[in-house]
Amino acid sequence: MTGPQTPVDAAWENDFVLELRLLDVDGRLIGDALEQVRTHCTDSGESAAAAFGEPAAYARSLELPAEPARLGRVLVPSLVGLAGMYLTLNAVMALRTDEPFTLTIGLLVAIGVVVLAVVMAAQNLRAVVDHAVRSIVIGAIMLAVAVTAGELLTGAVAQIPTQPVVVLGSAMLLGSAITEHRAAAGMADPVVSPVDAAGVAREERSALRSTVLGAWLLPAATAILAAAVWFIF
Incomplete structure (x- = not known):
């Protein structure tokens, strides 16, 4: 995953991305969702866990469209x-x-x-x-x-x-x-x-x-x- 250094915990990011991967979400959509989390954490100073909760649950709550089954x-x-x-x-x-x-x-x-x-x-x-x-x-x-x-x-x-x-x-x-x-x-x-x-x-x-x-x-x-x-x- 490319992008600048952010205060988002690496373990939180990994779990968030993994959940969206398992949901067959496109990589660009995952990158966009992750960038929004990073931006919020940078601007607010909050941790991702404090702002968004458990990563897998938050990933599912976004209801991003899944790719056609491959x-x-x-x-x-x-x-x-x-x-x-x-x-x-x-x-x-x-x-x-x-x-x-x-x-x-x-x-x-x-x-x-x-x-x-x-x-x-x-x-x-x-x-x-x-x-x-x-x-x-x-x-x-x-x-x-x-x-x-x-x-x-x-x-x-x-x-x-x-x-x-x-x-x-x-x-x-x-x-x-x-x-x-x-x-x-x-x-x-x-x-x-x-x-x-x-x-x-x-x-x-x-x-x-x-x-x-x-x-x-x-x-x-x-x-x-x-x-x-x-x-x-």
């Missing part, structure tokens, strides 16, 4: 990318041992559990934020279930030539990354102050770079892990 645009490419990563790594391992790719019940269950975990987290962001430790424990349990299922449920659903699976998994990874990259300009939504034009441009460029880099993180991680599988195991 969950699908974020989730679908990510889920396709995760599935592509899982397929690619398992196919590379099969290719390394010169065996056909075996689609097992465990692999299907593992992919399903990972997809379910991502969807649950995305649809319950408030609970994830409010109960971080519990959310981490639940995530770890679901990951353990996915890994255990992959190891124990070895019943074969189908055997497929390995090379096409590598191509399919790689295509899913690249497709998800390209989709997220192309959508980056629309998805980058920094919180910016309406009184700092230079800062607005800087924050928008920084947010765009972060979004673009994030789009290619999964393919890069998959390439590194695939190389480790091939050369180490």
